[in-house]
Amino acid sequence: MISLFFSALIYASLALCVLLSYRVAKVVNLSFGSIFTLGGYLSVFSLFITPIFGAWIGLLLHIGSKRMDASKATIFSLGIAIAIEEALRILFRVENILLDSRIFYFFGYKLVFEHFLASMISATFLILFLAFELKKPFSRLKLKVIEEDIENAELYGIDAEKARAIVLVISSAFFCSIGGLYLSGRVISPTIGWLYMIFSLFIATIANVFREKAYILLLPTSFGVCWLV
Amino acid sequence: MLVSIAIRILVLVLLILPVFLDCYTKLLAASALTLAIFTVSWLYLEKDLGWASLGHSIPFGVSAYLFAINPLLLFFSPLTTFLLFPLSIFGKHTFPFASFVFSVFLWYLAHHIVFEGKGGEEGFRAPSINLDLIYLISVTILILSCLLIWKISNSYFGLKVKAVRDDEIAAKAIGINSLPFKVFGFAISCSLASIAGILHAAIFGHVSPGVFSPYFSLFPFVAATIGQGKIWSSILGSYTVVFLSWFLSPYVPEFHYAIYAVALILASYTQSYARSDRSV
Amino acid sequence: MIGKLKAGLIVGLIVFLLFCATPPQTPTPQPQMPEIKIGVLVPKTGEFSSAGLVMENAAKLAEKHAKEMGYNVKVIIYDCGDKPETTKTAFLSLVREGVTAIVGTYSSPQAMTAADTANESKVVFVASVASADLESKVKTGNKYVFRNAYNTSYWGILAIEFLEKTKAKSYYLIGYEPLKTFNLGMFSLIKNSTKAEFRGESWVKSPTVSPEDYKRVAQEVAKKDVEVIIVGDPGLGSVDFVREYRLAGGNATIYSVGGTLALPDILAKLNISGIAFQAAALEVKAKTNLTKKYFEDYRKYYGTEANNYAGILTYDAILIVTQAAARGGDLISNLERGTFIGAAGVYEFDENHQAKWGSEKLQGTIGIYREGKIQVVS
Structure with missing residues (x-):
């Protein structure tokens, strides 16, 4: 049960990134899967560099697609996804890489330390965002206007481009970091991240049905999906 | 104009030349040929109907599977239209991704198709047909497909289809009921994709879940991007992807994905795809 | 702002490329004038590419060892990817190279396709990894397919x-x-x-x-x-x-x-x-004089532990074909009647062209990993 809860936390936070990209940055970011995988490969060298590379790809995505509409930006993100995957294939194709992991005891439960850390980071990310969502500060209202209509937001003087850049950079950095942690103890391949992205996309799609309450209902949705699947 | 004639001549040479070459070249050419039919089917849906599918492997793969499980099941092959068409409810903007996600879902699902103790990840053995014969059939079908699309596209009926594509409300205003035209367009495209899938299975004598993979889902999009949305150039685009991928893969693993990445990134800048902007 | 962002991107790209730079791979041994050409299908690309590397290394090692034994062998390696489609194309490429026989492939669908292509092109194929039902092919008249790997x-x-x-x-x-x-x-x-x-x-x-x-x-x-x-x-x-x-x-x-x-x-x-x-074999339990040589030389030339299934069986398949072809005459008859020494044991083929695993001289090995060491159970 505890393992299920930790998994649900991680998928909920990944789904939050997918949802934010869709609603604020107006892109179904299909490169998240490859960014997740990249995190796994980078963790072979150091876990600390994963958010830096993730953020850098998020920035690349933002700059490359900022003048595009949602469809084209999504196509662009798919191109980036395949490019990252191909780069990993060229660089690491022939190696069976089993990522290191450490065992950790949590109230008598034996866990992989990196997975536990990923869950805690995800929980923090979710709590911070929910606080931001529920407290409704001015910046949250700005974000809401962008979500509803980007042209209106610009008319009101809101810097939608900055918000888009921040969302893409943070969500990509988050995906890359969680990839580095959550893939620990696994034998990785250049396509491994696709499953996590599709799963997160699935959770985000269900949560998105609840419109206004989508962010709040992400965790229960994630828990329900993890339990069912 | 000269370039256009040159491309047509080149395509004809590519179609005829392998007949006189060895088995290996013929196999490669046959593979490119079936994928060219697949691209033509995609191009019709995108150009004449305005729906850019990133999941065209759905009719392609389902028909290949039906053919491999039992050729009598091909009777159901036209129904593949109704796997892709319902996704049009998402609208032209979301259709590419809805179809892509659905094709990925089928890719996963195909790993679980087991029939009479066979299938799963290993897939099914398909009835194998003599390579010379299948090559000639493929050439004939490609030519007939191009003629069919050209004929439909330039007919009075085709004009109505294009009217629905450009502005559904305006089309309704002049008395065109959009639904039958959309279904018809999807049916033509899916049928050609199904034929391509069957030919693919017959050439290689085997069908595995890979027929739903992104390689096939994205192939027509990439070939059409290389061909800048023109039918003859897109056929040439299909040959380019297949041949480049095969000859360069020993040096760059799965080279076709490098082509895919470049094509997808460029396509998002050049607007060579997606008339989705004209959605209603 | 944009200038800074672009500069950041360029710096990031340079750092990434430097970071991911990998050392050059071990150079391929230069082959000599061929006498017995053997084609090897390895999944260099696709989902089995890790296995592809060990198969490729093992094939090169087999060529080297066969030459040391006095055979004049040339091994030609082609990528068969992870799909039956790519396997068939690669198989025909090797046929065009004029090989005596083709060994390898990884998954069962690939082996099945290769078996059919062998029959069509009349070139012997030895499946060295897959466990698919190849015996039924032989029973239905395809005499070009053999398997030195074990079956289900x-x-x-x-x-x-x-x-x-x-x-x-x-x-x-x-x-x-x-x-x-x-x-x-x-x-x-x-x-x-x-x-x-x-x-x-x-x-x-x-x-x-x-x-x-x-x-x-x-x-x-x-x-x-x-x-x-x-x-x-x-x-x-x-x-x-x-x-x-x-x-x-x-x-x-x-x-x-x-x-x-x-x-x-x-x-x-x-x-x-x-x-x-x-x-198929473990270093700690030598089956023939080639067992230790295979494991030691693999470690020496490639710097990693040798693979004990896909690698060793591909190595053996090349040696089997070499020994059979060197006897002259019809290759199929030689394979059907002969006895061949490999690193995993001494091979003979039954009437369905399946290596006689479980016979006295050809038995699989069971190992167990305990306290940091691999021990032999059987």
Whole structure:
């Protein structure tokens, strides 16, 4: 049960990134899967560099697609996804890489330390965002206007481009970091991240049905999906 | 104009030349040929109907599977239209991704198709047909497909289809009921994709879940991007992807994905795809 | 702002490229004038590319050793990818190169396609890894296909042998859904032929369908009181299962059908005691004078531990074809009637062109990883 809860936390936070990209940055970011995988490969060298590379790809995505509409930006993100995957294939194709992991005891439960850390980071990310969502500060209202209509937001003087850049950079950095942690103890391949992205996309799609309450209902949705699947 | 004639001549040479070459070249050419039919089917849906599918492997793969499980099941092959068409409810903007996600879902699902103790990840053995014969059939079908699309596209009926594509409300205003035209367009495209899938299975004598993979889902999009949305150039685009991928893969693993990445990134800048902007 | 962003991107790109720079690969030995040309199909690209590397290395090693033995051999390696389509094209490319015979391929669909192509092109094919039903091809008149790897039945026989050698009282089966047909055949043989008590079976879904399913099964099985767990997934998912099973408190011995869990490097890195596995041969149990030579030279030339299934069997397939072709005359007759020395044992083929695994001179090896070392069980 505890393992299920930790998994649900991680998928909920990944789904939050997918949802934010869709609603604020107006892109179904299909490169998240490859960014997740990249995190796994980078963790072979150091876990600390994963958010830096993730953020850098998020920035690349933002700059490359900022003048595009949602469809084209999504196509662009798919191109980036395949490019990252191909780069990993060229660089690491022939190696069976089993990522290191450490065992950790949590109230008598034996866990992989990196997975536990990923869950805690995800929980923090979710709590911070929910606080931001529920407290409704001015910046949250700005974000809401962008979500509803980007042209209106610009008319009101809101810097939608900055918000888009921040969302893409943070969500990509988050995906890359969680990839580095959550893939620990696994034998990785250049396509491994696709499953996590599709799963997160699935959770985000269900949560998105609840419109206004989508962010709040992400965790229960994630828990329900993890339990069912 | 000269370039256009040159491309047509080149395509004809590519179609005829392998007949006189060895088995290996013929196999490669046959593979490119079936994928060219697949691209033509995609191009019709995108150009004449305005729906850019990133999941065209759905009719392609389902028909290949039906053919491999039992050729009598091909009777159901036209129904593949109704796997892709319902996704049009998402609208032209979301259709590419809805179809892509659905094709990925089928890719996963195909790993679980087991029939009479066979299938799963290993897939099914398909009835194998003599390579010379299948090559000639493929050439004939490609030519007939191009003629069919050209004929439909330039007919009075085709004009109505294009009217629905450009502005559904305006089309309704002049008395065109959009639904039958959309279904018809999807049916033509899916049928050609199904034929391509069957030919693919017959050439290689085997069908595995890979027929739903992104390689096939994205192939027509990439070939059409290389061909800048023109039918003859897109056929040439299909040959380019297949041949480049095969000859360069020993040096760059799965080279076709490098082509895919470049094509997808460029396509998002050049607007060579997606008339989705004209959605209603 | 944009200028800074672009500068950031460029710096990031340079850092990434420097970071990911890999050392150059071991140079390929330069071949001499060919006499016996052998084509090798290895999955250099696609999902089996890790196996492809060991097969390629083993093929080069076999060429080198065959030359040392006095044979004039030229090995031509082609990438067969991970699909039957690419396999057929690569097979025909090798035929065009004028090879005497073709060995290799990885998955069962690839081997089946290669067998059909062998029949069409009248070139001998020796399947060195796949366990697909190739015997039926021979029965229906395709005399060009041989297999030196073992078939599904032998996988089951080795599992039964393990249960008997360890005197296990109970066992539990873990199937892998995408390989259901292969697993069911093996499981049925185990259920019908062992005295140990069958305590049930669970099936793990493909990670592509449910990425966390191995956790559910591992936790469910950890609660069972059982001595041996037989894992039917030779792929990467078996590593996830083993780790999760131990985390969930399970302490039964895990018997793997090989594949990823039989790789010495992976076992050492995973460092979990009580993982048994089947292999074509192990260094600690020499079968012929080539066994030790294979493992030692592989380590010497490639810097890693030698693969004990896909690698060694590809190595043996090349040596088998070399020995058969060197005898002159009809290659098929030579293969059907001859005896051939390889690193995993002495090969003979039965009437269905299947290597006689389980015979006195050709037996699989069962190893177990315990306290940082691989020990031989049988």
